[in-house]
Amino acid sequence: METEIRALKTEKNAVIMAHNYQPMEIQALADVVGDSLELAVKAKETAADLIVVCGVRFMAETAKILNPDRKVVLPVEDAGCPLADFLTPDLILEAKEQYPDAAVVVYVNSTAESKALADITCTSANAVRVVASLPNDTILFGPDSNLAAYVQRELPEKTIIPLPPGGHCYVHMGFTLADVEAARKKGGTIVCHPECPPEIQEQADRIASTAGMIRAAAAGGDEPWWVFTEREMASRLRVLYPGRVFYENPEAVCADMKEISIADLHHALESEEHEVVLPPEVMDRARRAIERMITVGA
Ligand code: 13P
Ligand code: SF4
Known part of the structure; x- marks a missing residue:
């Protein structure tokens, strides 16, 4: 099946991107293996027509947001990130009302709808640098409260408010x-x-x-x-x-990271399922926040 996967990749001008937590046999077939930030940056740079993201949904959504004219597929439709589900657009809107002078920093492990309400996104690789780059003293930061605590420890001069208070990765x-x-x-x-x-x-x-x-x-x-x-x-x-x-x-x-098998990857390349589709206005707003993060760097 590995030989067929490589042939399909060439035939379709496809790129396979895999996160560091993917099973090793998937990583071995990937063109890019990296953390969330590296996958986002490479997704922005790729010239491929088809982008297959072996990871979880927010990673495939990020690739789509940065490449709205390309086809992005996630081999297993329900591979999600339970941490991402802690943060909802309503929570962000309520917090913004309560703290009108705060900046909203949304971890990439989040939905596209939450990213669309962010001033800037961050990954675990650049969270401190992203927050330090902002002029605001108060930062609404979600959904990971442990990453928020880490940023707070590194930047005691800022007030980091975790959104929600107990957001975590199991x-x-x-x-x-x-x-x-x-x-x-x-x-x-x-x-x-x-x-x-x-x-x-x-x-x-x-x-x-x-x-x-x-x-x-x-x-x-x-x-x-x-x-x-x-x-x-x-x-x-x-x-x-x-x-x-x-x-x-x-x-x-991470059970979701382990959902994609070699057979799923083969099927995704052959059928081009499951395509990531997002509302254009959500993508436009989320793209601003992600691109601002990429400009800040790692
Ligand atoms: P990294 O950005 O460090 O790869 O982490 C992503 C993730 O999902 C951690 O659980
Ligand atoms: Fe999400 Fe945790 Fe899995 Fe990372 S390890 S994708 S944060 S559930």
């Missing part, structure tokens, strides 16, 4: 102080994603987005790493740095 909320203790007993470096709870962030040796983890690992060191994020990330790091030791938490699984 995969990253699964990391506990017992995991920290177990890692400390064995030794090595703990690297956590900023979606982990604040008490884990405080104990970790490093806090990084998935691309940040790859960059930090590239800088060297031979100590084992405890990778506190979705478990596939450790597999990705092992492929990139074969001589190094990376430990994952086998229970840290």
Whole structure:
């Protein structure tokens, strides 16, 4: 099936984009593998006619928003991100009424409708830089309250209001102080994603987005790493740095990220299902917020 996938890709001038949490067999077939920011930037640059996003819905929506004239497909229609569902347009509108002078920063793990109400979007790779770039003292930040806490810690001069207060990713909320203790007993470096709870962030040796983890690992060191994020990330790091030791938490699984199989990818290329379709006015407003983020950079 892999040979057919490669042939279909050439025939259709398609590009396959995969997130770092995708199963390794999908990553092996992808033209681009990266974090949310890298996928957004590459989606903006691609000349392909068909963009197949192996990830979750918000990633495919971002690719579509940046390429409204191209066909973007998500191989499995219901691959979503439960974190994205914490934030609704109504919540943003109510908060804006309450804090008229605040800027609205929406994490890319969100719906297109929420992005359309943002002043700017951010990813975990650039959240601090994005917030620092804004003149506003008060920032409405959603939907991840742990990433909001991380930004608040890095930028104490700002007032970050999480929207909603308890928005979280169940995969990253699964990391506990017992995991920290177990890692400390064995030794090595703990690297956590900023979606982990604040008490884990405080104990970790490093806090990084998935691309940040790859960059930090590239800088060297031979100590084992405890990778506190979705478990596939450790597999990705092992492929990139074969001589190094990376430990994952086998229970840290994003079920939605694991929905796409090789057969689904083949079917998506052949049938061009499931196309991402969004209202043009939502895309236009969301595009402004995403492009503003890309200008700020990583
Ligand atoms: P990154 O932007 O770090 O790849 O994270 C995306 C994500 O979904 C984290 O759970
Ligand atoms: Fe969403 Fe969490 Fe899965 Fe990332 S790991 S896609 S934040 S549910």
